Amino acid sequence: MAEIDRPIRNNFEGLRGWLKPSGYGWERVSYWFQRLTGVFLLIYFIGHIYETSTIVNGLNAWESFLELTQTVWGHLFLIAVIGASTFHSANGIRLIFTHVGIGLGTPGRPDYPYNPSSLNYRQKSGIWIALILSAAAMYYGFNVLFGE
Amino acid sequence: MSINDNKIEDKIKLKVYRENRRENSKSHYDSFEVPYKRWTTVLDALLHVKNYVDPSIAIRYSCRMASCGSCGMKINGFPRLACYTKISELETSTIECEPLGNFPVIRDLVTDFSLFYKHHKSIQPYIQNTENVETAVEEKTYSYYQTPQEVDKYLQFSYCIKCGLCYSACPTVGTDLRFPGPQALAQLYRYYADTRDESKKRLNIVDDRHGIWRCHFAGSCSKVCPKGVDPALGIQLLRSYMLGVSKNNKKQAEKIEVNLD
Amino acid sequence: METQRLLKESQIMKIHYITGIAAIFVVAVHILMRLVVPFESSLNYDYIIANYKNIFYVLILESILVLISIHGFNGMRVILLELRQNTAWEKVITVITISSMIALIAYGTRTIILANGM
Numbered sequence: 001m002a003e004i005d006r007p008i009r010n011n012f013e014g015l016r017g018w019l020k021p022s023g024y025g026w027e028r029v030s031y032w033f034q035r036l037t038g039v040f041l042l043i044y045f046i047g048h049i050y051e052t053s054t055i056v057n058g059l060n061a062w063e064s065f066l067e068l069t070q071t072v073w074g075h076l077f078l079i080a081v082i083g084a085s086t087f088h089s090a091n092g093i094r095l096i097f098t099h100v101g102i103g104l105g106t107p108g109r110p111d112y113p114y115n116p117s118s119l120n121y122r123q124k125s126g127i128w129i130a131l132i133l134s135a136a137a138m139y140y141g142f143n144v145l146f147g148e
Numbered sequence: 149m150s151i152n153d154n155k156i157e158d159k160i161k162l163k164v165y166r167e168n169r170r171e172n173s174k175s176h177y178d179s180f181e182v183p184y185k186r187w188t189t190v191l192d193a194l195l196h197v198k199n200y201v202d203p204s205i206a207i208r209y210s211c212r213m214a215s216c217g218s219c220g221m222k223i224n225g226f227p228r229l230a231c232y233t234k235i236s237e238l239e240t241s242t243i244e245c246e247p248l249g250n251f252p253v254i255r256d257l258v259t260d261f262s263l264f265y266k267h268h269k270s271i272q273p274y275i276q277n278t279e280n281v282e283t284a285v286e287e288k289t290y291s292y293y294q295t296p297q298e299v300d301k302y303l304q305f306s307y308c309i310k311c312g313l314c315y316s317a318c319p320t321v322g323t324d325l326r327f328p329g330p331q332a333l334a335q336l337y338r339y340y341a342d343t344r345d346e347s348k349k350r351l352n353i354v355d356d357r358h359g360i361w362r363c364h365f366a367g368s369c370s371k372v373c374p375k376g377v378d379p380a381l382g383i384q385l386l387r388s389y390m391l392g393v394s395k396n397n398k399k400q401a402e403k404i405e406v407n408l409d
Numbered sequence: 410m411e412t413q414r415l416l417k418e419s420q421i422m423k424i425h426y427i428t429g430i431a432a433i434f435v436v437a438v439h440i441l442m443r444l445v446v447p448f449e450s451s452l453n454y455d456y457i458i459a460n461y462k463n464i465f466y467v468l469i470l471e472s473i474l475v476l477i478s479i480h481g482f483n484g485m486r487v488i489l490l491e492l493r494q495n496t497a498w499e500k501v502i503t504v505i506t507i508s509s510m511i512a513l514i515a516y517g518t519r520t521i522i523l524a525n526g527m
Contacts, residue, residue, distance in 0.1 A: 017250075024371050028319070031319065056520055062457075089429075089433050101384050107381060110377070118378050355417055361418050362487070
Protein backbone atom coordinates (compact mmCIF):
# COMPACT_ATOMS: atom_id res chain seq x y z
CA MET A 1 0.00 0.00 0.00
CA ALA A 2 1.25 3.50 -0.81
CA GLU A 3 2.73 5.40 2.08
CA ILE A 4 0.44 8.15 3.16
CA ASP A 5 1.27 10.83 5.64
CA ARG A 6 -2.20 11.25 7.08
CA PRO A 7 -4.28 9.24 9.59
CA ILE A 8 -5.87 6.35 7.73
CA ARG A 9 -9.37 7.08 9.04
CA ASN A 10 -9.26 10.63 7.70
CA ASN A 11 -12.55 11.41 5.96
CA PHE A 12 -14.19 8.06 6.68
CA GLU A 13 -17.89 8.39 7.32
CA GLY A 14 -17.75 6.31 10.48
CA LEU A 15 -20.74 5.90 12.71
CA ARG A 16 -22.28 9.06 11.25
CA GLY A 17 -22.60 7.17 7.99
CA TRP A 18 -24.58 4.44 9.74
CA LEU A 19 -26.81 6.85 11.64
CA LYS A 20 -27.68 9.11 8.70
CA PRO A 21 -29.51 7.01 6.11
CA SER A 22 -31.13 9.83 4.18
CA GLY A 23 -30.59 10.49 0.50
CA TYR A 24 -29.82 6.92 -0.55
CA GLY A 25 -33.28 5.48 -0.90
CA TRP A 26 -35.46 3.05 1.02
CA GLU A 27 -32.97 0.18 1.05
CA ARG A 28 -30.53 2.25 3.12
CA VAL A 29 -33.34 3.26 5.49
CA SER A 30 -34.32 -0.39 5.92
CA TYR A 31 -30.67 -1.29 6.67
CA TRP A 32 -30.68 1.39 9.36
CA PHE A 33 -33.97 0.15 10.86
CA GLN A 34 -32.82 -3.45 10.73
CA ARG A 35 -29.72 -2.60 12.77
CA LEU A 36 -31.60 -0.40 15.27
CA THR A 37 -34.36 -2.94 15.81
CA GLY A 38 -31.84 -5.75 16.08
CA VAL A 39 -29.84 -4.07 18.83
CA PHE A 40 -33.03 -2.95 20.59
CA LEU A 41 -34.46 -6.47 20.49
CA LEU A 42 -31.25 -7.98 21.83
CA ILE A 43 -31.34 -5.60 24.80
CA TYR A 44 -35.03 -6.40 25.33
CA PHE A 45 -34.31 -10.13 25.10
CA ILE A 46 -31.65 -9.98 27.80
CA GLY A 47 -34.02 -8.01 30.02
CA HIS A 48 -36.85 -10.42 29.27
CA ILE A 49 -34.79 -13.48 30.25
CA TYR A 50 -33.96 -11.77 33.54
CA GLU A 51 -37.58 -10.64 34.04
CA THR A 52 -39.03 -14.10 33.48
CA SER A 53 -36.48 -15.67 35.80
CA THR A 54 -38.18 -14.01 38.78
CA ILE A 55 -40.88 -16.67 38.64
CA VAL A 56 -38.56 -19.22 40.23
CA ASN A 57 -38.49 -17.11 43.38
CA GLY A 58 -42.18 -17.64 43.99
CA LEU A 59 -45.46 -15.81 43.68
CA ASN A 60 -44.45 -12.67 45.56
CA ALA A 61 -41.34 -12.09 43.48
CA TRP A 62 -43.35 -12.61 40.30
CA GLU A 63 -46.13 -10.24 41.36
CA SER A 64 -43.72 -7.50 42.42
CA PHE A 65 -41.95 -7.72 39.07
CA LEU A 66 -45.29 -7.55 37.27
CA GLU A 67 -46.01 -4.32 39.12
CA LEU A 68 -42.96 -2.86 37.40
CA THR A 69 -43.85 -4.01 33.89
CA GLN A 70 -47.65 -3.85 33.82
CA THR A 71 -47.66 -0.06 33.75
CA VAL A 72 -48.39 2.45 31.00
CA TRP A 73 -44.69 2.84 30.19
CA GLY A 74 -44.25 -0.92 30.32
CA HIS A 75 -47.06 -1.38 27.83
CA LEU A 76 -45.70 1.32 25.53
CA PHE A 77 -42.29 -0.31 25.65
CA LEU A 78 -43.88 -3.64 24.77
CA ILE A 79 -45.65 -2.04 21.81
CA ALA A 80 -42.27 -0.76 20.60
CA VAL A 81 -40.90 -4.30 20.96
CA ILE A 82 -43.83 -5.68 18.96
CA GLY A 83 -43.19 -3.17 16.18
CA ALA A 84 -39.45 -3.76 16.18
CA SER A 85 -39.75 -7.55 16.09
CA THR A 86 -42.34 -7.48 13.29
CA PHE A 87 -40.22 -5.17 11.17
CA HIS A 88 -37.02 -7.07 11.89
CA SER A 89 -38.62 -10.41 10.97
CA ALA A 90 -40.41 -9.25 7.83
CA ASN A 91 -37.42 -7.27 6.57
CA GLY A 92 -35.14 -10.15 7.53
CA ILE A 93 -37.14 -12.50 5.33
CA ARG A 94 -36.83 -10.03 2.45
CA LEU A 95 -33.06 -9.83 3.05
CA ILE A 96 -32.69 -13.60 3.06
CA PHE A 97 -34.39 -13.72 -0.33
CA THR A 98 -32.05 -11.07 -1.70
CA HIS A 99 -28.98 -12.76 -0.18
CA VAL A 100 -29.76 -15.85 -2.24
CA GLY A 101 -30.30 -13.73 -5.33
CA ILE A 102 -34.10 -13.88 -5.55
CA GLY A 103 -36.06 -10.76 -6.46
CA LEU A 104 -33.13 -8.76 -7.79
CA GLY A 105 -33.51 -9.05 -11.53
CA THR A 106 -30.85 -10.43 -13.84
CA PRO A 107 -27.68 -8.81 -15.16
CA GLY A 108 -28.03 -7.34 -18.62
CA ARG A 109 -26.72 -4.55 -20.79
CA PRO A 110 -27.06 -1.24 -18.93
CA ASP A 111 -28.49 1.70 -20.78
CA TYR A 112 -29.28 5.31 -19.89
CA PRO A 113 -30.68 6.28 -17.32
CA TYR A 114 -28.81 3.34 -15.75
CA ASN A 115 -31.45 2.43 -13.17
CA PRO A 116 -30.08 -0.48 -11.13
CA SER A 117 -32.20 -3.62 -11.45
CA SER A 118 -31.48 -4.68 -7.86
CA LEU A 119 -33.23 -1.64 -6.37
CA ASN A 120 -36.53 -2.56 -7.95
CA TYR A 121 -40.18 -2.35 -6.97
CA ARG A 122 -39.99 -5.79 -5.31
CA GLN A 123 -37.43 -4.56 -2.79
CA LYS A 124 -39.25 -1.30 -2.15
CA SER A 125 -42.61 -3.01 -1.71
CA GLY A 126 -40.97 -5.60 0.55
CA ILE A 127 -39.70 -2.81 2.78
CA TRP A 128 -43.07 -1.10 2.74
CA ILE A 129 -44.85 -4.34 3.60
CA ALA A 130 -42.49 -4.78 6.56
CA LEU A 131 -43.22 -1.24 7.75
CA ILE A 132 -46.98 -1.66 7.32
CA LEU A 133 -47.01 -5.02 9.07
CA SER A 134 -45.04 -3.48 11.89
CA ALA A 135 -47.49 -0.60 12.21
CA ALA A 136 -50.43 -3.00 12.10
CA ALA A 137 -48.89 -5.20 14.78
CA MET A 138 -48.25 -2.17 16.97
CA TYR A 139 -51.86 -1.06 16.49
CA TYR A 140 -53.13 -4.53 17.38
CA GLY A 141 -50.83 -4.64 20.40
CA PHE A 142 -52.07 -1.22 21.51
CA ASN A 143 -55.65 -2.44 21.34
CA VAL A 144 -54.87 -5.57 23.32
CA LEU A 145 -52.75 -3.84 25.97
CA PHE A 146 -54.81 -0.71 26.44
CA GLY A 147 -58.13 -1.88 25.14
CA GLU A 148 -59.58 -3.51 28.21
CA MET B 149 -33.54 32.36 -20.93
CA SER B 150 -32.30 32.29 -24.48
CA ILE B 151 -28.92 30.74 -25.06
CA ASN B 152 -28.03 33.67 -27.30
CA ASP B 153 -28.71 36.22 -24.60
CA ASN B 154 -25.30 37.17 -23.24
CA LYS B 155 -26.49 40.07 -21.15
CA ILE B 156 -28.41 38.11 -18.55
CA GLU B 157 -26.29 35.44 -16.96
CA ASP B 158 -27.55 32.99 -14.39
CA LYS B 159 -25.12 32.66 -11.55
CA ILE B 160 -24.76 29.95 -8.97
CA LYS B 161 -22.90 29.97 -5.68
CA LEU B 162 -20.25 27.28 -5.59
CA LYS B 163 -18.88 26.28 -2.17
CA VAL B 164 -15.67 24.32 -2.43
CA TYR B 165 -14.03 22.44 0.42
CA ARG B 166 -10.45 23.55 0.96
CA GLU B 167 -7.90 21.66 2.98
CA ASN B 168 -4.16 21.33 2.81
CA ARG B 169 -2.80 18.92 5.38
CA ARG B 170 0.81 19.49 4.33
CA GLU B 171 0.44 23.17 5.21
CA ASN B 172 -1.49 22.24 8.37
CA SER B 173 -4.18 24.70 7.36
CA LYS B 174 -7.63 24.27 8.85
CA SER B 175 -10.27 23.02 6.49
CA HIS B 176 -12.76 25.62 5.30
CA TYR B 177 -15.13 26.36 2.44
CA ASP B 178 -14.45 28.96 -0.25
CA SER B 179 -17.45 30.43 -2.06
CA PHE B 180 -17.50 31.56 -5.66
CA GLU B 181 -20.14 33.05 -7.95
CA VAL B 182 -20.08 31.14 -11.21
CA PRO B 183 -22.11 31.86 -14.36
CA TYR B 184 -23.85 28.86 -15.83
CA LYS B 185 -26.08 27.81 -18.68
CA ARG B 186 -28.54 24.96 -19.02
CA TRP B 187 -25.80 22.48 -19.96
CA THR B 188 -23.08 23.61 -17.53
CA THR B 189 -21.76 20.78 -15.40
CA VAL B 190 -20.28 21.07 -11.93
CA LEU B 191 -16.89 20.26 -13.44
CA ASP B 192 -17.29 23.16 -15.87
CA ALA B 193 -18.06 25.42 -12.93
CA LEU B 194 -15.02 24.22 -10.98
CA LEU B 195 -12.76 24.68 -13.98
CA HIS B 196 -14.19 28.16 -14.49
CA VAL B 197 -13.18 28.99 -10.91
CA LYS B 198 -9.77 27.40 -11.42
CA ASN B 199 -9.19 29.31 -14.67
CA TYR B 200 -10.48 32.75 -13.72
CA VAL B 201 -10.68 33.07 -9.96
CA ASP B 202 -8.53 30.74 -7.88
CA PRO B 203 -6.07 28.47 -9.67
CA SER B 204 -4.99 26.81 -6.43
CA ILE B 205 -8.07 24.57 -6.20
CA ALA B 206 -6.99 20.94 -6.49
CA ILE B 207 -9.37 18.76 -8.51
CA ARG B 208 -8.99 15.57 -10.52
CA TYR B 209 -10.61 15.25 -13.90
CA SER B 210 -9.78 13.84 -17.29
CA CYS B 211 -12.28 12.70 -19.90
CA ARG B 212 -15.15 15.05 -18.97
CA MET B 213 -17.63 12.43 -20.21
CA ALA B 214 -18.17 9.95 -17.35
CA SER B 215 -15.76 7.47 -18.84
CA CYS B 216 -12.59 7.71 -16.73
CA GLY B 217 -14.05 8.06 -13.23
CA SER B 218 -11.52 10.70 -12.10
CA CYS B 219 -13.86 13.51 -11.04
CA GLY B 220 -15.80 11.76 -8.29
CA MET B 221 -16.72 14.05 -5.41
CA LYS B 222 -19.53 14.77 -2.99
CA ILE B 223 -21.88 17.29 -4.56
CA ASN B 224 -24.53 18.56 -2.15
CA GLY B 225 -23.65 15.69 0.17
CA PHE B 226 -24.12 12.94 -2.41
CA PRO B 227 -21.32 11.16 -4.29
CA ARG B 228 -21.46 12.06 -7.98
CA LEU B 229 -19.21 12.54 -10.99
CA ALA B 230 -18.68 16.28 -11.46
CA CYS B 231 -18.61 15.98 -15.24
CA TYR B 232 -21.88 14.05 -15.27
CA THR B 233 -23.85 16.37 -12.97
CA LYS B 234 -25.48 19.39 -14.55
CA ILE B 235 -25.96 22.41 -12.32
CA SER B 236 -29.51 22.77 -13.63
CA GLU B 237 -30.46 19.27 -12.47
CA LEU B 238 -29.42 19.98 -8.88
CA GLU B 239 -32.12 22.64 -8.46
CA THR B 240 -30.41 24.45 -5.60
CA SER B 241 -29.00 27.96 -5.45
CA THR B 242 -25.81 26.80 -3.71
CA ILE B 243 -23.68 23.87 -4.76
CA GLU B 244 -21.38 22.36 -2.19
CA CYS B 245 -18.39 20.39 -3.46
CA GLU B 246 -16.59 18.19 -0.99
CA PRO B 247 -14.05 15.42 -1.39
CA LEU B 248 -15.42 11.90 -1.80
CA GLY B 249 -16.21 10.34 1.58
CA ASN B 250 -14.38 7.23 2.81
CA PHE B 251 -11.21 8.26 0.98
CA PRO B 252 -8.38 10.06 2.82
CA VAL B 253 -8.14 13.65 1.63
CA ILE B 254 -4.88 14.69 -0.02
CA ARG B 255 -5.87 18.25 -0.79
CA ASP B 256 -9.15 20.07 -1.45
CA LEU B 257 -11.18 17.73 -3.65
CA VAL B 258 -8.41 15.23 -4.37
CA THR B 259 -8.48 11.98 -2.41
CA ASP B 260 -6.21 9.02 -1.92
CA PHE B 261 -7.32 5.90 -3.77
CA SER B 262 -4.52 3.60 -2.51
CA LEU B 263 -6.69 1.49 -0.22
CA PHE B 264 -9.41 1.29 -2.87
CA TYR B 265 -6.93 -0.04 -5.44
CA LYS B 266 -5.43 -2.38 -2.87
CA HIS B 267 -8.84 -3.96 -2.27
CA HIS B 268 -9.40 -4.23 -6.02
CA LYS B 269 -6.04 -5.95 -6.47
CA SER B 270 -6.72 -8.32 -3.61
CA ILE B 271 -9.61 -10.03 -5.43
CA GLN B 272 -7.30 -10.99 -8.33
CA PRO B 273 -9.04 -8.99 -11.07
CA TYR B 274 -7.88 -11.05 -14.04
CA ILE B 275 -8.97 -14.18 -15.87
CA GLN B 276 -7.37 -17.24 -14.31
CA ASN B 277 -7.13 -20.15 -16.63
CA THR B 278 -4.54 -22.86 -16.26
CA GLU B 279 -4.81 -24.18 -19.79
CA ASN B 280 -2.20 -22.95 -22.16
CA VAL B 281 -3.75 -20.93 -24.91
CA GLU B 282 -0.72 -21.33 -27.14
CA THR B 283 1.41 -24.39 -26.92
CA ALA B 284 4.79 -24.65 -28.52
CA VAL B 285 4.37 -28.37 -29.17
CA GLU B 286 1.10 -28.22 -31.01
CA GLU B 287 1.70 -24.76 -32.54
CA LYS B 288 -2.00 -24.06 -32.48
CA THR B 289 -3.89 -21.02 -31.21
CA TYR B 290 -7.10 -21.30 -29.26
CA SER B 291 -9.86 -18.91 -28.41
CA TYR B 292 -12.65 -19.15 -25.87
CA TYR B 293 -16.19 -19.41 -27.12
CA GLN B 294 -18.94 -17.58 -25.19
CA THR B 295 -22.58 -17.28 -26.12
CA PRO B 296 -24.23 -13.85 -25.82
CA GLN B 297 -26.14 -15.17 -22.80
CA GLU B 298 -22.88 -16.10 -21.09
CA VAL B 299 -21.48 -12.65 -21.81
CA ASP B 300 -24.61 -10.97 -20.44
CA LYS B 301 -24.04 -12.69 -17.11
CA TYR B 302 -21.01 -10.52 -16.38
CA LEU B 303 -20.98 -7.75 -18.97
CA GLN B 304 -22.60 -4.99 -16.95
CA PHE B 305 -20.08 -5.49 -14.15
CA SER B 306 -17.22 -5.06 -16.59
CA TYR B 307 -18.39 -1.49 -17.27
CA CYS B 308 -17.00 -0.37 -13.91
CA ILE B 309 -14.83 2.74 -14.29
CA LYS B 310 -13.42 2.57 -10.74
CA CYS B 311 -14.69 6.02 -9.91
CA GLY B 312 -15.07 5.13 -6.23
CA LEU B 313 -18.59 6.54 -5.81
CA CYS B 314 -19.94 3.18 -4.61
CA TYR B 315 -17.08 2.83 -2.11
CA SER B 316 -17.88 6.29 -0.83
CA ALA B 317 -21.59 5.56 -0.44
CA CYS B 318 -21.23 2.21 1.32
CA PRO B 319 -22.05 2.34 5.06
CA THR B 320 -19.80 -0.62 5.87
CA VAL B 321 -16.77 0.97 4.22
CA GLY B 322 -17.31 3.96 6.48
CA THR B 323 -16.20 1.97 9.51
CA ASP B 324 -14.53 -1.19 8.24
CA LEU B 325 -11.22 -0.56 6.49
CA ARG B 326 -10.75 -4.24 5.75
CA PHE B 327 -14.05 -4.56 3.89
CA PRO B 328 -13.21 -4.78 0.17
CA GLY B 329 -16.04 -2.48 -0.79
CA PRO B 330 -18.76 -2.86 -3.41
CA GLN B 331 -16.44 -2.23 -6.35
CA ALA B 332 -14.02 -5.04 -5.51
CA LEU B 333 -16.80 -7.48 -4.66
CA ALA B 334 -18.69 -6.72 -7.87
CA GLN B 335 -15.46 -7.21 -9.82
CA LEU B 336 -14.92 -10.52 -8.09
CA TYR B 337 -18.35 -11.56 -9.31
CA ARG B 338 -17.46 -10.27 -12.79
CA TYR B 339 -14.54 -12.66 -12.95
CA TYR B 340 -16.30 -15.50 -11.17
CA ALA B 341 -19.27 -15.39 -13.57
CA ASP B 342 -17.00 -15.26 -16.61
CA THR B 343 -16.93 -18.73 -18.12
CA ARG B 344 -13.33 -18.23 -19.19
CA ASP B 345 -12.25 -18.04 -15.55
CA GLU B 346 -11.45 -21.32 -13.85
CA SER B 347 -10.50 -20.19 -10.38
CA LYS B 348 -12.44 -21.94 -7.62
CA LYS B 349 -10.40 -20.21 -4.95
CA ARG B 350 -11.76 -16.76 -5.67
CA LEU B 351 -14.65 -17.18 -3.26
CA ASN B 352 -12.31 -18.00 -0.40
CA ILE B 353 -10.72 -14.57 -0.69
CA VAL B 354 -13.88 -12.89 0.56
CA ASP B 355 -15.20 -15.65 2.83
CA ASP B 356 -13.86 -13.72 5.74
CA ARG B 357 -14.97 -11.74 8.81
CA HIS B 358 -14.48 -8.55 6.84
CA GLY B 359 -15.38 -9.95 3.45
CA ILE B 360 -18.60 -10.27 1.54
CA TRP B 361 -20.62 -11.10 4.67
CA ARG B 362 -20.30 -7.52 5.89
CA CYS B 363 -22.46 -6.37 3.00
CA HIS B 364 -26.03 -5.85 4.23
CA PHE B 365 -27.65 -4.79 0.96
CA ALA B 366 -28.12 -1.14 1.86
CA GLY B 367 -28.09 -0.61 -1.92
CA SER B 368 -26.34 2.77 -1.74
CA CYS B 369 -23.61 1.55 -4.08
CA SER B 370 -26.05 0.82 -6.87
CA LYS B 371 -27.90 4.05 -6.19
CA VAL B 372 -24.83 6.18 -6.90
CA CYS B 373 -23.18 4.19 -9.69
CA PRO B 374 -23.03 6.38 -12.83
CA LYS B 375 -22.54 3.48 -15.26
CA GLY B 376 -25.36 1.15 -14.26
CA VAL B 377 -22.93 -1.49 -12.96
CA ASP B 378 -25.30 -2.26 -10.05
CA PRO B 379 -22.63 -3.64 -7.68
CA ALA B 380 -25.31 -4.62 -5.14
CA LEU B 381 -26.69 -7.11 -7.66
CA GLY B 382 -23.24 -8.58 -8.27
CA ILE B 383 -22.61 -8.98 -4.56
CA GLN B 384 -25.94 -10.70 -3.85
CA LEU B 385 -25.47 -13.03 -6.83
CA LEU B 386 -21.97 -13.85 -5.57
CA ARG B 387 -23.42 -14.51 -2.13
CA SER B 388 -25.93 -16.93 -3.62
CA TYR B 389 -22.99 -18.94 -4.96
CA MET B 390 -21.28 -18.84 -1.58
CA LEU B 391 -24.41 -20.00 0.21
CA GLY B 392 -24.61 -22.91 -2.19
CA VAL B 393 -28.01 -21.83 -3.47
CA SER B 394 -26.90 -21.15 -7.04
CA LYS B 395 -25.70 -24.60 -7.95
CA ASN B 396 -22.47 -24.16 -9.76
CA ASN B 397 -24.13 -23.78 -13.12
CA LYS B 398 -20.99 -22.00 -14.09
CA LYS B 399 -19.87 -23.68 -17.25
CA GLN B 400 -16.35 -23.59 -18.50
CA ALA B 401 -15.98 -21.83 -21.84
CA GLU B 402 -15.42 -24.07 -24.78
CA LYS B 403 -11.98 -23.83 -26.27
CA ILE B 404 -11.90 -23.61 -30.05
CA GLU B 405 -8.97 -23.65 -32.33
CA VAL B 406 -8.27 -20.46 -34.22
CA ASN B 407 -6.77 -20.62 -37.68
CA LEU B 408 -4.53 -17.62 -38.09
CA ASP B 409 -3.66 -18.29 -41.69
CA MET C 410 -2.32 -12.86 8.69
CA GLU C 411 -4.46 -16.00 8.50
CA THR C 412 -5.46 -17.49 11.82
CA GLN C 413 -7.16 -20.82 12.23
CA ARG C 414 -10.84 -20.33 12.88
CA LEU C 415 -13.33 -22.81 14.24
CA LEU C 416 -15.99 -21.87 11.73
CA LYS C 417 -15.73 -20.14 8.36
CA GLU C 418 -17.63 -16.88 8.17
CA SER C 419 -19.95 -18.39 5.55
CA GLN C 420 -20.88 -21.15 7.99
CA ILE C 421 -21.53 -18.62 10.75
CA MET C 422 -23.78 -16.58 8.47
CA LYS C 423 -25.70 -19.68 7.36
CA ILE C 424 -26.36 -20.36 11.04
CA HIS C 425 -27.40 -16.72 11.45
CA TYR C 426 -29.96 -16.98 8.65
CA ILE C 427 -31.31 -20.36 9.74
CA THR C 428 -31.68 -19.33 13.39
CA GLY C 429 -33.44 -16.16 12.26
CA ILE C 430 -36.02 -18.03 10.20
CA ALA C 431 -36.57 -20.74 12.80
CA ALA C 432 -36.92 -18.16 15.56
CA ILE C 433 -39.87 -16.52 13.80
CA PHE C 434 -41.93 -19.69 14.11
CA VAL C 435 -41.15 -20.46 17.72
CA VAL C 436 -41.56 -16.85 18.86
CA ALA C 437 -44.96 -16.77 17.11
CA VAL C 438 -46.04 -19.76 19.23
CA HIS C 439 -44.75 -18.04 22.37
CA ILE C 440 -46.74 -14.88 21.63
CA LEU C 441 -49.87 -16.88 20.82
CA MET C 442 -49.76 -18.35 24.34
CA ARG C 443 -50.64 -14.90 25.65
CA LEU C 444 -53.48 -14.46 23.19
CA VAL C 445 -55.36 -17.75 23.55
CA VAL C 446 -56.45 -16.93 27.11
CA PRO C 447 -58.18 -13.76 28.34
CA PHE C 448 -55.45 -11.20 28.34
CA GLU C 449 -55.66 -10.25 32.02
CA SER C 450 -55.01 -13.80 33.10
CA SER C 451 -52.25 -14.49 30.57
CA LEU C 452 -49.58 -13.44 33.06
CA ASN C 453 -51.19 -15.23 35.97
CA TYR C 454 -48.62 -17.07 38.12
CA ASP C 455 -50.41 -20.43 38.10
CA TYR C 456 -51.04 -20.27 34.35
CA ILE C 457 -47.37 -19.60 33.68
CA ILE C 458 -46.20 -22.40 35.98
CA ALA C 459 -48.66 -24.78 34.28
CA ASN C 460 -47.12 -23.79 30.93
CA TYR C 461 -43.65 -24.57 32.25
CA LYS C 462 -44.79 -28.07 33.12
CA ASN C 463 -45.86 -28.76 29.54
CA ILE C 464 -42.89 -30.49 27.92
CA PHE C 465 -43.67 -29.23 24.41
CA TYR C 466 -43.86 -25.65 25.59
CA VAL C 467 -40.61 -26.12 27.50
CA LEU C 468 -38.96 -27.30 24.29
CA ILE C 469 -40.33 -24.26 22.47
CA LEU C 470 -38.99 -21.92 25.14
CA GLU C 471 -35.58 -23.58 25.07
CA SER C 472 -35.53 -23.30 21.27
CA ILE C 473 -36.37 -19.61 21.45
CA LEU C 474 -33.61 -19.11 23.99
CA VAL C 475 -30.96 -20.86 21.92
CA LEU C 476 -32.00 -19.55 18.51
CA ILE C 477 -32.43 -15.92 19.53
CA SER C 478 -29.26 -15.91 21.64
CA ILE C 479 -27.21 -17.19 18.71
CA HIS C 480 -28.88 -14.88 16.21
CA GLY C 481 -28.77 -11.81 18.45
CA PHE C 482 -25.25 -12.13 19.74
CA ASN C 483 -23.89 -13.00 16.31
CA GLY C 484 -25.61 -9.88 14.99
CA MET C 485 -23.99 -7.85 17.74
CA ARG C 486 -20.62 -9.45 16.92
CA VAL C 487 -21.03 -8.42 13.27
CA ILE C 488 -21.88 -4.83 14.19
CA LEU C 489 -18.98 -4.53 16.62
CA LEU C 490 -16.47 -6.16 14.26
CA GLU C 491 -17.22 -3.49 11.71
CA LEU C 492 -16.27 -0.71 14.09
CA ARG C 493 -12.59 -1.50 14.58
CA GLN C 494 -10.18 -3.78 12.79
CA ASN C 495 -7.33 -4.95 14.93
CA THR C 496 -6.56 -8.40 16.30
CA ALA C 497 -7.05 -7.44 19.95
CA TRP C 498 -10.50 -5.93 19.35
CA GLU C 499 -11.64 -8.89 17.27
CA LYS C 500 -10.48 -11.39 19.87
CA VAL C 501 -12.18 -9.48 22.68
CA ILE C 502 -15.45 -9.11 20.76
CA THR C 503 -15.52 -12.79 19.77
CA VAL C 504 -14.85 -13.92 23.34
CA ILE C 505 -17.39 -11.54 24.86
CA THR C 506 -20.18 -12.41 22.43
CA ILE C 507 -19.68 -16.16 22.69
CA SER C 508 -19.46 -16.08 26.47
CA SER C 509 -22.51 -13.79 26.75
CA MET C 510 -24.41 -16.16 24.49
CA ILE C 511 -23.50 -19.17 26.63
CA ALA C 512 -24.21 -17.29 29.86
CA LEU C 513 -27.65 -16.19 28.71
CA ILE C 514 -28.57 -19.66 27.48
CA ALA C 515 -27.39 -21.15 30.76
CA TYR C 516 -29.35 -18.62 32.84
CA GLY C 517 -32.52 -19.09 30.79
CA THR C 518 -32.22 -22.85 30.90
CA ARG C 519 -31.89 -22.63 34.68
CA THR C 520 -35.18 -20.71 34.82
CA ILE C 521 -36.89 -23.29 32.63
CA ILE C 522 -35.61 -26.25 34.64
CA LEU C 523 -36.45 -24.70 37.99
CA ALA C 524 -39.89 -23.56 36.90
CA ASN C 525 -40.59 -26.96 35.41
CA GLY C 526 -39.82 -28.53 38.78
CA MET C 527 -42.06 -26.16 40.75
